[in-house]
Amino acid sequence: MIRLSAITPSGHVHLGNHLGAIRRWAAEGKPDDLYFISDLHGMTSSHNPAVLRALAREQLAVLIAAGVGERTVFVQSDLARELGALTWVLECTCSYGEAARMIQFKEKSKGQAGVRLSLLTYPVLMAADILLQGAAQVPVGEDQRQHVELARVLARRFNATYGEVFTVPEAVLPPAAARVRDLSEPARKMSKSTRDAAGVLFVLDEPDALRRKIKRAVTDGGSTVAYDPEGRPGLANLLDILAGCVDGDPVELAAEYTSYGALKAAVTEAVVETLAPIRTAATALLDDPAELDRIRKAGATRAAERGEHRLQSALRLIGAG
Ligand code: ATP
Ligand code: MG
Numbered sequence: 001m002i003r004l005s006a007i008t009p010s011g012h013v014h015l016g017n018h019l020g021a022i023r024r025w026a027a028e029g030k031p032d033d034l035y036f037i038s039d040l041h042g043m044t045s046s047h048n049p050a051v052l053r054a055l056a057r058e059q060l061a062v063l064i065a066a067g068v069g070e071r072t073v074f075v076q077s078d079l080a081r082e083l084g085a086l087t088w089v090l091e092c093t094c095s096y097g098e099a100a101r102m103i104q105f106k107e108k109s110k111g112q113a114g115v116r117l118s119l120l121t122y123p124v125l126m127a128a129d130i131l132l133q134g135a136a137q138v139p140v141g142e143d144q145r146q147h148v149e150l151a152r153v154l155a156r157r158f159n160a161t162y163g164e165v166f167t168v169p170e171a172v173l174p175p176a177a178a179r180v181r182d183l184s185e186p187a188r189k190m191s192k193s194t195r196d197a198a199g200v201l202f203v204l205d206e207p208d209a210l211r212r213k214i215k216r217a218v219t220d221g222g223s224t225v226a227y228d229p230e231g232r233p234g235l236a237n238l239l240d241i242l243a244g245c246v247d248g249d250p251v252e253l254a255a256e257y258t259s260y261g262a263l264k265a266a267v268t269e270a271v272v273e274t275l276a277p278i279r280t281a282a283t284a285l286l287d288d289p290a291e292l293d294r295i296r297k298a299g300a301t302r303a304a305e306r307g308e309h310r311l312q313s314a315l316r317l318i319g320a321g
Contacts, residue, residue, distance in 0.1 A: 003030070003172075004135035006038040006076070009055035011192030013062045015201040015271065016180030018278070019244040024175065026067035034133055034303060035068050037075045040083065041126070044119040045108070058282070061292060062203055065281035070295050071302060076129065078300030082311055086128040087121070089314050090154050093161070094124055098153070103146055127151035132307035134167045139174040162317040165310055178240040178250075183217035186233040201241075204279050207272045214238075214268045219260050227254040235260075238267050245270035 005025060007017060025035050039056040056075055063073050076083065099105070099120050109115040118125075123146075130138055130151045138148050148171035155166035180190045184199030194200055199217070201210055218234040227250045229236040239250040242263070246253075257263040285292050315321055 001030075001032070001137060002133060002135045002167075003033045003137045003139065004036075004130055004133055005034075005139055006036045006041075006129065007059055007063075008038045008041050008192075009052055009059050010042055011055065011194070012200075012202045012204060013059055014180075014190050014192060014203065015241065015275070016190035017192065018066065018203055018275070019180055019241075020177045021174070022063060022066045022068065024177075025063070026069075029069050029072055031069065031071065033069075033072050034135065035063060035073050036129070036303070037063075037073075038129070039075060039077045040080065041076070041122055044116055044122050045112075057292065058204070058286065060296060061282040061285040062278060064285060064292075064295060065278045066203075071299070073295070074299035074303040075296055078296065079132070079304050079307070082132060082304055082307055083125060083128045086132050086307075086311050086314060087125045089318050089320075090124050090127050090131070090158070091121065092318065093154055093157050094127075094150070098150060099123060102150070104143060123147040123150050124154070127154050130169045131155055131166045132310055133303065134307070134310060135169050136167055137172045138169050139172050141174070145171050158314065158318075163313070165313045165317065178244060180241060180244070181233060181237040183213055183234075183237070186218060186237050201271060201275075203275050204282060205275070206279075207276065210271050210275070211268045214264050214271065217264070225254050225257040225260065225263055227251045235263075238263060242267045242270050245274045 005021065007013070007021065013022070029035065037056050037059045039052055042052050056077070060073065060075060064070055102123050104123070105120055109119055126147050127150060130148070131154070138151075140148055148169060151169050155168045159166055159168075182188050182190050182194065182199035183201070184196070190200050198213060201213055205213075217238060219238070220232040220234045222232060225235065226232070227236055227239050236250065239254055242248065242253055243250040257266065
C-alpha cells in the first residue's frame with residue numbers, strides 16, 4: 001500500500017509544515033511511501049525560477065534533515081519527462097469541463113489576468129504524480145480532495161477504456177493535527193506563501209529570530225493563561241505549538257503557566273529544541289551540494305524506475321509508439 005504526499009516550494013518550510021506533515025512523514029513513513037517536492041506545481045502562477053530552484057533544494061534538505069527516509073524522497077521536476085508524458089496521456093482522457101469545474105481553479109483564477117493554462121491543468125499533473133507511482137492512498141486536506149477524486153475518475157476511465165494499468169487511488173484524511181496559526185494574525189493559518197514573515201516560524205530560522213517572533217506573538221486580551229481557541233486564538237495557538245513540540249496537552253499545559261512571559265519563554269525553548277537539530281542537519285546538507293545531489297539523484301532514479309512500466313503500458317495502450 002503506497003502512500004504519496006508532497007510539499008510545494010512556494011516558500012520556506014515553517015513549523016506548521018513540520019508539526020502537521022513532515023514530522024509524521026519521518027515517524028510513520030513506510031519504505032514504500034513517497035514524499036516529493038512538487039516544484040512543477042510551483043509554476044502555475046507567477047514565479048521566479050532561481051527562487052523556486054533554491055526553495056526546492058532547501059525543502060529537500062529539510063525533509064532529509066527532519067528524518068524523512070532518504071529512499072522515499074524525490075524532487076518532482078527530476079521526473080519532468082515521465083510526468084509530462086503521462087500528463088498528456090491523462091489530459092487525453094479528461095474533459096475540459098472536468099478540469100474547469102475544480103474549485104481550486106475557480107478560486108485561484110477568479111479576477112486574475114493572464115491565468116496560466118497550467119493552473120487549469122495542474123490537477124491532471126497531480127493525477128500523473130499519483131498514478132505514475134501506483135499510489136493507493138493520498139493523504140490530503142479538504143482543498144485537495146477534489147483533485148484526488150479526479151485522479152480516481154481518470155484512473156478508472158483509462159483502465160476501462162484502454163486496459164488495466166493504474167491503481168485507483170483513494171484520498172485519506174491525514175491524522176488530525178492542530179493547525180498552527182500565524183503568530184501575528186491567528187485568524188489565518190501559518191503559511192509558506194504569507195508575505196509578512198513576522199508571524200511565521202521557519203524551520204531554518206536562527207534561534208534568535210524564533211525568540212523575537214514568539215515574543216511579539218499576539219496573545220489577545222486577558223491576563224490569565226487559559227486554552228480557549230474560540231475566544232483567545234492567539235494564546236491557544238501558542239499552547240498548541242507548545243503541546244505539539246513537547247507532545248503534551250494544551251489544556252493541561254495552560255494550567256502550568258500564570259503569565260504570558262513564562263509561557264512564551266517555554267514556547268521559545270520548545271520550538272528551538274524541536275527545530276535546532278533539523279536546522280543544523282539541513283544547513284550541513286546545503287553546505288555539501290555533492291551529498292545533497294547524490295541523495296536527490298538516487299531518489300529520482302528510484303521514483304522514475306518505479307513508474308516506468310506504468311508509463312510505457314499507458315503509452316502503448318493509448319496508441320503511442
Ligand atoms: P502554501 O501557502 O503555499 O499553501 P502551506 O504552508 O499551506 O503553503 P502546503 O505546501 O500547502 O503548505 O502544505 C504542506 C503540508 O503542510 C500539508 O500536509 C499541510 O496540511 C501542512 N500544513 C500547512 N500549513 C500548516 C499549518 N499551519 N499547520 C499544520 N499543518 C500545515
Ligand atoms: Mg497550503
